[in-house]
Amino acid sequence: MAQDLVIGIDVGGQTTKCGVVDARGTVLAQTVIRTDTYTSVEPYIAELAEALNRIITEANAEGLIRGIGVGAPNGNYYTGTIEYAPNLTWAGQKKIDFARLLSEAMGGIPVKLTNDANAAAMGEMTYGAARGMKDFIMITLGTGVGSGIVIDGKVVYGHDGFAGELGHTCVVRHNGRSCGCGKTGCLEAYCSAIGMARTAREWLEMSDEPSTLRSLDKITSKDIYEAAKEGDKVALKLFEFTGHMLGEKLADFIEFSAPEAIVLFGGLARSKEFLTDPITRGMNENVLPLWRGKVKLVYSQLKESDAAILGASSLAWEL
């Protein structure tokens, strides 16, 4: 019988989502387990395998699974390992032989692994907004800023398997904000959901401008979005600043790989009504004339609840 189904697994810091997926991108069965209740990888893999076997049964997919694709922080495509992922309780500074361990636990089904943003880019190319595109850059605007770069139809992994860390390119060269990576001035420190909330707090402290955001104990990017919808001027300026800065940096990326499109994804990208204009301006004001107005800015078309599973699953079609 044809092995025409795959499994996608999205390993997040708190939870791990997994699903059985068909060639059209339909998630036939899915489940979630905790990621953060283990201090070593073996019991986590054991529970994950149990969960996978459960959804395989649920989808009537016994013997039909061609392969398993995994998106995980610091996942290395070449080696199948997860290296130095501080957000995973069972990984930390260790190098985890993830793909091999999971494949063994699943009776030898082949496993391919990459980082979450690369998986998202593959998902978008296989099922989403980048279908038919051979050259695009996916930027994930969530807690951090991730990226997956596709050139000539292939995800760029680079010499060591870790290419595409655009969230840690520099946007503020001198006296930039400190970033979780240990550097300062990174794109992620300004243009992630957390970065925008940091800008909000800084601005509110430095000025007396009235804003509904002042009444909040803790500001999130969602709060800023809600305030912007109500016409709050500080919130609108926050989107203007954050979007423009992202657009400026996208100009650099366009000059690198001349993509057909930039694809945005993630929590912050949901605020597209406030982001599209400043991003587009920042991009076109800073890119070489030959690309002005030519590179598309598009948003992910994958259903958010399925996107992480679909992205990871699309890796498995290569197997």
Add this chain to the structure above:
Amino acid sequence: MAQDLVIGIDVGGQTTKCGVVDARGTVLAQTVIRTDTYTSVEPYIAELAEALNRIITEANAEGLIRGIGVGAPNGNYYTGTIEYAPNLTWAGQKKIDFARLLSEAMGGIPVKLTNDANAAAMGEMTYGAARGMKDFIMITLGTGVGSGIVIDGKVVYGHDGFAGELGHTCVVRHNGRSCGCGKTGCLEAYCSAIGMARTAREWLEMSDEPSTLRSLDKITSKDIYEAAKEGDKVALKLFEFTGHMLGEKLADFIEFSAPEAIVLFGGLARSKEFLTDPITRGMNENVLPLWRGKVKLVYSQLKESDAAILGASSLAWEL
């Protein structure tokens, strides 16, 4: 008989260099014609064809030419056209169907074309410092700053054929120097030979620091190199500043494509004794920890007089 020779052509603003090349990278015969004495492309192509036939005869290569590779400003790999090259007297704002015209003039020998920096990258991969490498970034430090990016063994052309304009990525976001491209703050405006000479003039005007450079009417990067060799402090600081700034920006590029090496080429790269240290520091201080100390900085190994021809010729092996 096997067609085991190729022709390489380097179209520069003033002269066009061409040569017959064998598979080992030996230039069997070469010649130079003027580029800048024509206002339309047809007579230029006619003289170029004549020159090529001359060196084909000289190398006893009649019937042995597999193809012709051309490196030219704003050359488009996909279409074989030269588009909007203001430095070419017979091109200007026009779109020149260069590959087709030359192929017709040469009795149908196939012609492949790309920009000069991409050609240099191919030359380095085929015959030079990047032999055996699948992922590297070539930076040409000459009058301007050019780049050729190789990922997974292939030059990156992007969606439209113009990828790899790293000289026009931004190094100074606010109040940056104007660049020939119409933008401000570009890498090329600071880290080219001309950029470093501009920095020299600015510094000498702004300070009273003694320097042998003060006695010169017009400062070139070669003058700065000579002064640095004599221990001139301003000249040494100019290399420190220019190299460090280039290194800072290289960190961005590494985070994009995770190359095995950065390959430097061009007039300014000859000053490696003064550039290597500050570039390496700028790079390692600004790149993510995972790449610190890991990406090689190497210099072109091609004989400078042959390099342009070799680079262009390596395109023709694909034919």
